[in-house]
Amino acid sequence: MARKKPLVVVTRKLPDTIETRMRELFDARLNVEDTPLSQAQLAEAVAVADVLVPAITDRIDAEVLASAGPNFKLIANFGNGVDHIDVAAAMARGITVTNTRGVLTEDTADMTMALILAVPRRLTEGAAILTQDDGFWPGWSPTWMLGHRIWGKRLGIIGMGRIGQAVARRARAFGLQIHYHNRHPLPPQVEEELEATYWDSLDQMLARMDILSVNCPHTPATYHLLSARRLKLVRRDAYIVNTARGEVIDESALARMIETGELAGAGLDVFEREPAVSPKLLKLARAGKVVLLPHMGSATVEARIETGEKVIVNIQAFMDGHRPPDRVLAAML
Structure with missing residues (x-):
């Protein structure tokens, strides 16, 4: 019997190639309209998801994480910076956080x-x-x-x-x-x-x-x-x-x-x-x-695709029981 695909909630529109691969590998809920999620919507997402894929526009604070369901175990951030994520609160709840170091x-x-x-x-x-x-x-x-x-x-x-x-x-x-x-x-x-x-x-x-x-x-x-x-x-x-x-x-x-x-x-x-x-x-x-400039520093097609590929690798590694290659540790903050 095939293993059930993890439910992965993606908060922003990603490159088509990345979204397509996510649909193949995961039960991926995409944001095709690219409308930023409210704090209430983020809380709803972590209540049902196994994995959340947020971006810099999402504030994943302790209040959002308080709504985390029993299956929510991974925040696979789309990007390098994690200052929008309360990493300490996530770790306290046993939630792993990853980023995409080196791509940008x-x-x-x-x-x-x-x-x-x-x-x-x-x-x-x-x-x-x-x-x-x-x-x-x-x-x-x-x-x-x-x-x-x-x-x-x-x-x-x-x-x-x-x-x-x-x-x-x-x-x-x-x-x-x-x-x-x-x-x-x-x-x-x-x-x-x-x-x-x-x-x-x-x-x-x-x-x-x-x-x-x-x-x-x-x-x-x-x-x-x-x-x-x-x-x-x-x-x-x-x-x-x-x-x-x-x-x-x-x-x-x-x-x-x-x-x-x-x-x-x-x-x-x-x-x-x-x-x-x-x-x-x-x-x-x-x-x-x-x-x-309107935050264009990493805005290349190549960077966005490489970032998405790193997110996928981190999710796959975590779901296979391995340590994700881009796990964020407290010592890094």
Whole structure:
């Protein structure tokens, strides 16, 4: 007799190839309309499911997990970050949590590098000029639309994990000098390969960099890591790029300092209260002071398919009685 397929509830629309494979392997309930589930709907899902496949838009908190049914044993997250999941509450109930480590590294590093280029060189300002007034522009001039070169500048990377290191490799090719702050220094051979300078003091690094790139995860320890106090340490002519999580930066303080000229500008792909974007940041974007993107760092076809494939592998391993390859442990948080 064939084993009963596990009931897998998927909270958002996934690539067709992934959804098709899930239907083949599992009793998969899909969200073909891609409408975000409410907290009540998430609670209903964990009450009946064996597995939940949430995304970053779903808040899986202790209240949702309190509704977990007797068969609910796995949260197979679609994505790397798990700050939207109360992992401690899940573990306390014997629920395993997995993520999809490593899939988004190169795509997010590409987007980080794009913002590092876009902000000092005023790319979005220039592009906007050609889409206004029927494409009229005054023509080339020696003093028009001047930005700043990045070659020879110092890049400070906050968080030197997979993505931070991938950013460093790209940035070196653009002539940037690599500096970084991390909980621990990199192994000497990696540091030598990247020609990277380690700062154990974040405050000291912030005061010396031309460009700062936020590439650390959002955890209780990194909430507002770039606080109003720390932002005041940053040089007035420096730029800040964030492709990690919006909560790592005090967004209100950042906007205020750019508005008053205490910071040169910023490139942001993430926001503190997504999907809401601060009106102050929108105003600064219209003025050409910041570049804003709608959380596109990992938005490639390849990344979404690879992420889905990892989710499937984690579910299969768990259901076969094996340890999932991407299990999230308390020590990782």
